[in-house]
Amino acid sequence: MRALLLALLLYVSSVARAEVIDRVIYVVEDQVVLQSDVDFEKVIIPLDASPSPFWDRPGIDAEQIVVDAAIIRELAGDIALYQPPDDAVRARVEAMRQRFPDRASWGAFLSGRGLDEDGLRALIRRRMVVERYLARTLRADPTDKAAWWASCNALLTEVRPRMRIRYVPLGGSKSK
Numbered sequence: 001m002r003a004l005l006l007a008l009l010l011y012v013s014s015v016a017r018a019e020v021i022d023r024v025i026y027v028v029e030d031q032v033v034l035q036s037d038v039d040f041e042k043v044i045i046p047l048d049a050s051p052s053p054f055w056d057r058p059g060i061d062a063e064q065i066v067v068d069a070a071i072i073r074e075l076a077g078d079i080a081l082y083q084p085p086d087d088a089v090r091a092r093v094e095a096m097r098q099r100f101p102d103r104a105s106w107g108a109f110l111s112g113r114g115l116d117e118d119g120l121r122a123l124i125r126r127r128m129v130v131e132r133y134l135a136r137t138l139r140a141d142p143t144d145k146a147a148w149w150a151s152c153n154a155l156l157t158e159v160r161p162r163m164r165i166r167y168v169p170l171g172g173s174k175s176k
Contacts, residue, residue: 021114022036025063025167026067026165028067028163029074038062041055041066048124049092049095049096050127050131051135051142052142053148053149055127057149069127072130073129076129076133081136083129092128093117093120093121134155137155138151
């Protein structure tokens with residue numbers, strides 16, 4: 001009991017000095033969408049050679065892409081079919097690392113975003129779940145981007161109303 005009280009006291013004292021390091025902007029079902037997720041999406045698109053046109057849909061900003069990705073991950077759930085193998089995730093991260101001239105610049109890129117390679121692998125795995133779900137669900141050919149985007153947008157238009165999507169403004173929450 002004494003240890004619990006001490007831990008609570010330490011927590012309360014640290015909260016008083018806490019700084020905002022990130023912000024929840026949406027909650028999709030039970031998935032939290034952070035401002036850092038949106039910021040990272042803006043940076044990752046040119047670095048991650050994704051086979052899916054999902055990440056560069058015309059007229060769709062990074063915030064909407066991240067929310068749409070959360071919706072698709074909800075649809076995919078924990079079904080093994082949509083989970084990428086570890087070696088595929090590692091290969092994708094390695095391909096990104098190769099875009100940097102040396103290990104120091106790669107390390108600076110990661111640390112500048114509060115990541116290490118394990119954290120980046122987790123983010124890439126989440127992207128790959130979205131891609132695998134869409135590859136198995138959409139009937140359109142991804143090389144025909146216009147048809148693929150139309151198919152993707154039709155899917156999202158159909159499922160979005162069934163999802164609980166809450167926008168969290170600064171200072172409170174409301175449903176969207």
